[in-house]
Amino acid sequence: MQFKGLSTDQAPPISAPLRFFLTAPIFGIIAGILILLSDASFLISRYSLDSIVITHIITIGFFSFVMFGALTQMLPVLAGAKMYRVELATKIAYIIMTAGLVMMIIGLVFTSSIFTMFSFISLGSGFMIMITSTLYAIKNIDNITATIRGMATSMFFAFIIVLMGLFLLYAYISNDYSELHIVIANIHSVMAIFGFVGILIIGVSFQVLPMFYVAPKFKLFCKNYVMSLISIGLFIWLLLNFFADEYSIIGKFWIALFFWAFATTVWKKLNERKRPISDVTIWYWRASSIFLTVGSFLWIFDEFLETEYIVMVAILIGGSILSILIGMLYKIIPFLVWFHLNAMGYMSIPTITEMIDKDLAITQYIFFIFSIIVFGFSFYLPYLLDLSAISFIISMALLEYNILAPVLLYRRTKKTKPDFDMSMFQ
């Protein structure tokens, strides 16, 4: 059994998760600007270049950045394991993933194979560093909980989707599109959202909902089987896609059913929570449940509508994932700042609820939810797209400001070194 994570001097430095967290909203702003500059008709097609670029700014720049940042911090707390040379590994991965994503945007938007080639190398290596570091840390854990299994399964899917992603990206370098390009792109996106992101979120929720909200624990059936059943569903869907496409709806139904069940369970757990306190993070969880429920059903019905609504499905499920991740940022960052300052001996610091302005967090939430809903409507009314993009940009800028506030407090406290409060030792 590992205990490395249970020692402050060996816990990951605060900079490891923070660099990922603080960069995510900046990519959110860039995605918003690109939506603003894009023509609505291009965004309606999932395979247009504009759609592909914007989707990857969000999925890599926001989803993956927040998830990898959170993993560096969660492995010690939830598993007592720590990534090998976490500071070095995360720093390198962060730099090359950021550079890789920027180069991918430039490479695809300006059709520059040189930039795309560099992004191919750097994004591929950045992802592999984070995936192997996480799996290596998990390898030594004896007490494998459902959350750890979720992390490992998610990393397995991450490995597959990165390989597929590289294959797809290479087509833009060589200008040679394989016959399987569209099929692989479809599998890449479904496994990324439901396998990599979805399973990690479900696995972490098992711990986080009871921890942050004193909600009832998840049932053993959920913890023991749901993630495996989703993985089986993903592979059934994969096989059907290749060999019997007309039946692939069975796989879709299987996957969507479990995600809808998860969304319902989250809603129920929040209703049954023992803490009466309601804050913006609860509203984010609830919004996520609604988006996920509607998105899952639409994904199934979309099969009968000749995938006409797939972009709408992506907006809803993407909105659901963003909601959970933003909510978690509001919880994790103030706690990390408080915990690290407190462990250094600074006892008289603001509490975690005082670090982020509540009204600004609510304003950010309103802009975000508005942008997702209007984005959905812009599917029918293209002129609404600009309104949605502006609202999204404002929400991401506010998010950056809100999560930067505790980090600046951390820096200020460390720099000014106020007197230690020794009252506890007297």
Next chain:
Amino acid sequence: MATIKEFLATDHRRCDEMFADMENRASESLESAKSIATEFVNETEKHFQMEERVMFLEFETKTGMTQGPTAMMRQEHTQMRSLMVQLLEAIENDNKDKFFGLSETLMILLQQHNMKEEQMLYPMAQQHLSAESERIVAMMESIIVE
């Protein structure tokens, strides 16, 4: 008799219930939360002492690990004690904002602390101290808070 792991994990849940009750009453008025807050602080202190004065000592003697997980857990106990003192002060000063700021901080610290104990430390303690489990639980049950 319950194992070390079961005994201490059940005590965590008992403290969680009291904590939720305290917040529920505090949302009405801090005055009405006063007695349950004192009870919560006393019971949590008792839990800390059951660990620090009994289980941790036994674990450290058996494994020789004095600077490992138990040292980290002791440090987090100190952090939580400081928050609990401030929590009672906030009730005395009838400062609701401060109270809920402190309770939120304490709750997250407490929950992540419990998680580390229940998922890592307790199973390991149970593994090393299974032969003496009954004696250790009995000692913890009979502890008098200092």
